Amino acid sequence: MSSTTSRRGRRRAPTRIERAAGRAAALQKPRVILALLLLLALTSVMLLDGYLRAEVGGDQRVRTGASADKVPEKVLDGGPILTFRGGQAKTVSVPDKTIALTFDDGPDPTWTPQVLEILRKYDVPATFFLVGSMVSRYPDIVRDMVEQGNEVGVHTFTHIDLSYQSEARVDREMRQTQLALAGAAGITTTLFRAPYSSETDAIDDYSWPVYQKLGKDGYTSVFIDTDSDDWKRPGVKKIIEWATPEDGKGASVLFHDAGGERSQTIEALPRYIEKMRAAGYTFTTISGVLAKQQAAQAQTQAQAQGGGPVRNGSATATRLQAAHRTATGVTLYEGKALVAAVAVAEWTVPALSAGLTVVGVAVLGRFGMMLLLARRHHRQRNRRRFSWGPPVTRPVSVIVPAYNEKECIANTLASLARSTHPVEIIVVDDGSTDGTADIAESLGMPNVRVIRQQNAGKPAALNNGVRNASYDIVVMMDGDTVFEPDTVRQLVQPFADPSVGAVAGNAKVGNRTTLIGAWQHIEYVMGFNLDRRMYDLLRCMPTIPGAIGAFHREAVLAVGGMSEDTLAEDTDITIALHRAGWRVVYQEHARAWTEAPGSLKQLWSQRYRWSYGTMQALWKHRGALTDRGPSGRFGRVGLPLVVLFQIVTPVFAPLIDVFTAYSMIFIDFRAALLAWLAVLGVQLLCAAYAFRLDREKYRYLLMMPLQQLAYRQMMYLVLIHSCVTALTGGRLRWQKLKRTGEVGTPAGVG
Known part of the structure; x- marks a missing residue:
C-alpha cells in the first residue's frame, strides 16, 4: 500500500513505521513458522537430553525365581559366550589360564579414562559393554577406547531390562546404541550383554526369547563366569578375591567403569592384573576367546582329516570372529547426526537451566x-x-x-x-x-x-x-x-x-x-x-x-x-x-x-x-x-x-x-x-x-x-x-472487540 486514508478521507503518505511494516509484512507468516520450529527444536533437544539421562543405576538383580523350562540345558550349563551360528544355540567357554576382562555401564567421563590408562600401562585389552546414551554423550572416550585396541559391545541404550520389553523396544534399544557407536567411533558391533544379567544359568523363560531374537539378528550374547561385585564397594581386597577364577580356570570377569563411584575399582584393577599375570594368566577380549575356539576347532578338524597343522589359523579366526564392523552409508551419517544432536543438547540444557x-x-x-x-x-x-x-x-x-x-x-x-x-x-x-x-x-x-x-x-x-x-x-x-x-x-x-x-x-x-x-x-x-x-x-x-x-x-x-x-x-x-x-x-x-x-x-x-x-x-x-x-x-x-x-x-x-x-x-x-x-x-x-x-x-x-x-x-x-x-516488522491494525453492554455500576456502589 503506497498511501493511507486520512481522517478527512484524503490519501496521505504513510509514516516511516507504516512503510517499514509494509516491507516486512510479507515475511511475517514464514517467520512465525520459523519461531514455532525453533521452539519445537528446543523442546526436542530437552526431550533428547532427558531421554539420555534415563540411564544407569547400580547393578542389581531385578528378577528372581522365574522358571527356565524353555532354555536348553546345554545353555544353562555352558560357557559365558552364547552364539547362534547356523541357527543353533551354542556356548563357548574361556580357555584355562585366560581372562576375558569385561566392563559394564560406561563410558563415564571420570572413571573410564582411568581404566583405559591402567589397561594401556599394562598392555591389557578388554571388552567394554557400553550404554548407548552414555556413548552419545561421551563419544571421544569411546573413540579412544577403540583406537587403544579394546573391544566394545552393546549394553542397551537406556540400561533397561529387555526381558519385559516389546520387540519394537528391543530393536530400538539395539539400533540406537549402534547408531551412537557409529557416530562416536565409526563402528558397529556384534557383541551384546543384557543389563542385570549374570551367568548363563540365570537365563529364564522371560529373557531367553530376547537372546534368541538377538542371536537371529547376528548378536553374540556375553555373560560372566566371575563377578568382582565391585558395584557393592566391598573394598579392594574383596574385589580382587571375588574376581579371581578357581583352580586356574579361564573366566569372563566382570568389572564396572561407570554407574556409580568406582574408586575402589580403579585401585583394585592394577593389583588384579599383576596378580593374575603372576599366576600365569593371559588377558584377551571376547573376540579373542572366540578366535581361539575357532582356531582349535579348525586344528581338530584338520587333524581328523589327516592334514597337517593349520597355519595362521589364529589370525584367520580372529578376522572371522572380530566383533567390530565399519559403519558406512546411512548408519554412519545417522550416527554422526545423533552424536551432534546430543552435543547440542549437552550444551543447551545446562545453559538453559542457568538462564x-x-x-x-x-x-x-x-x-x-x-x-x-x-x-x-x-x-x-x-x-x-x-x-x-x-x-x-x-x-x-x-x-x-x-x-x-x-x-x-x-x-x-x-x-x-x-x-x-x-x-x-x-x-x-x-x-x-x-x-x-x-x-x-x-x-x-x-x-x-x-x-x-x-x-x-x-x-x-x-x-x-x-x-x-x-x-x-x-x-x-x-x-x-x-x-x-x-x-x-x-x-x-x-x-x-x-x-x-x-x-x-x-x-x-x-x-x-x-x-x-x-x-x-x-x-x-x-x-x-x-x-x-x-x-x-x-x-x-x-x-x-x-x-x-x-x-x-x-x-x-x-x-x-x-x-x-x-x-x-x-x-x-x-x-x-x-x-x-x-x-x-x-x-x-x-x-x-x-x-x-x-x-x-x-x-x-x-x-x-x-x-x-x-x-x-x-x-x-x-x-x-x-x-x-x-x-x-x-x-x-x-x-x-x-x-x-x-x-x-x-x-x-x-x-x-x-x-x-x-x-x-x-x-x-x-x-x-x-x-x-x-x-x-x-x-x-x-x-x-x-x-x-x-x-x-x-x-x-x-x-x-x-x-x-x-x-x-x-x-x-x-x-x-x-x-x-x-x-x-509485521503490521498490526486496531481490531474492534465485540461488546455486550453487561457491565454496570456494581450493586451497592453510589
Whole structure:
C-alpha cells in the first residue's frame, strides 16, 4: 500500500513505521513458522537430553525365581559366550589360564579414562559393554577406547531390562546404541550383554526369547563366569578375591567403569592384573576367546582329516570372529547426526537451566519487591494525614472516544451523570456505523456534547476531545467503561500537587462471572494494580490505562497529544509525560469497571495489540535511556524494569514450565513438583495481598491454579507472537472487540 486514508478521507503518505511494516509484512507468516520450529527444536533437544539421562543405576538383580523350562540345558550349563551360528544355540567357554576382562555401564567421563590408562600401562585389552546414551554423550572416550585396541559391545541404550520389553523396544534399544557407536567411533558391533544379567544359568523363560531374537539378528550374547561385585564397594581386597577364577580356570570377569563411584575399582584393577599375570594368566577380549575356539576347532578338524597343522589359523579366526564392523552409508551419517544432536543438547540444557534460574530468581525478586512496595504505597496513601494538597473541586472534562459502542454507551454516560464531581462529558464518535452518536444524543443529558468525526482511530478521537475540552484537567475513559459516582473526584485529587501531570486509575473487570472474566479479574488486581503501586513509588509508571486516566490538558498538548505512531497510545503518552518532566501517579480509590473480552479469540486480539503496542512505545522512546536529570528517571529505572518483567521474563516463562515438566519426568518428580507449588504459593500470596488491598473477595483465588496452567500460557504465547511481529516488522491494525453492554455500576456502589 503506497498511501493511507486520512481522517478527512484524503490519501496521505504513510509514516516511516507504516512503510517499514509494509516491507516486512510479507515475511511475517514464514517467520512465525520459523519461531514455532525453533521452539519445537528446543523442546526436542530437552526431550533428547532427558531421554539420555534415563540411564544407569547400580547393578542389581531385578528378577528372581522365574522358571527356565524353555532354555536348553546345554545353555544353562555352558560357557559365558552364547552364539547362534547356523541357527543353533551354542556356548563357548574361556580357555584355562585366560581372562576375558569385561566392563559394564560406561563410558563415564571420570572413571573410564582411568581404566583405559591402567589397561594401556599394562598392555591389557578388554571388552567394554557400553550404554548407548552414555556413548552419545561421551563419544571421544569411546573413540579412544577403540583406537587403544579394546573391544566394545552393546549394553542397551537406556540400561533397561529387555526381558519385559516389546520387540519394537528391543530393536530400538539395539539400533540406537549402534547408531551412537557409529557416530562416536565409526563402528558397529556384534557383541551384546543384557543389563542385570549374570551367568548363563540365570537365563529364564522371560529373557531367553530376547537372546534368541538377538542371536537371529547376528548378536553374540556375553555373560560372566566371575563377578568382582565391585558395584557393592566391598573394598579392594574383596574385589580382587571375588574376581579371581578357581583352580586356574579361564573366566569372563566382570568389572564396572561407570554407574556409580568406582574408586575402589580403579585401585583394585592394577593389583588384579599383576596378580593374575603372576599366576600365569593371559588377558584377551571376547573376540579373542572366540578366535581361539575357532582356531582349535579348525586344528581338530584338520587333524581328523589327516592334514597337517593349520597355519595362521589364529589370525584367520580372529578376522572371522572380530566383533567390530565399519559403519558406512546411512548408519554412519545417522550416527554422526545423533552424536551432534546430543552435543547440542549437552550444551543447551545446562545453559538453559542457568538462564532460567536467573529468570526465576528475577521473577521471585519482583514478587518480593511488589509486596514490599505495595504495602508501603498502601500505608502511605491511606494515612489520615496524607494529602495531595488543597481539594480539587473545579470542573473537569471527561472524554469518551466511541466506535460502535451502542451496547455500552448508555451505561457509560449514565454512570458519569451520577458523578459527585462536576464534569463536562465529551463523546467523540469515531465514525460509528451502529448509531452510537445518536444514542448518546438521545439521552438528553445537558452536560454531554457529541462530536462526530470520520473514522480515524482512537488517538485522533482523544486528541479531538482534548482540543475541544473546556477545562484544564481531562479525564479519558473507554466507551465500554462504567465509573462509580466518586471515581472522578478521587481521580483528580492528585492534581493538587503541581508536579503531577497524569493519574492512573484502578481498572476493574466488570464481567467476572465467567471463567475467562474471573481469570482476567485476578490478572487486573494482581498483575496490573499491584504493579502500579510499585511503579508509583519508584516514580516510573509505564502506562495510564485507557479505561481510566486523567491528564493536565496543557501537558498532553505540550508533548504533541496522543500519538498515532503506536498501538499503545496510553503507554506512549505516559512515557512522553515522564520524559517531559511530569510526575505520573496511581490513585487506587478511583475505580472504573470495564468489560473484558468474553472469548479467547477476542482476548488474544486485545492482548496481542497491547503487547505489540507496548513494544512499539518502548522502542520509540528508547532514547529515554540516555535522558539526564529528573526527567531521565523513567529511562534509568522504568524502561529497564518494563523490558525485563513485561517482555523478557514472560517470553522465557513457557520454557520454565517446559523445564519443570522435564524435571518432573527425567530428574526428580517430587522436587520439581514442590518447586512449582512453592512458586504458585508465592504467587497466591501476592494475589491474596493484592485482593486485600483492593478489598476484593478471595473466592476468585480458587481459580488461580487453573489460571496458571491455562490462561497464563495463552498470555505467554500472545507475547511471543507479538515479539515475532515486532522483530519482523509485521503490521498490526486496531481490531474492534465485540461488546455486550453487561457491565454496570456494581450493586451497592453510589
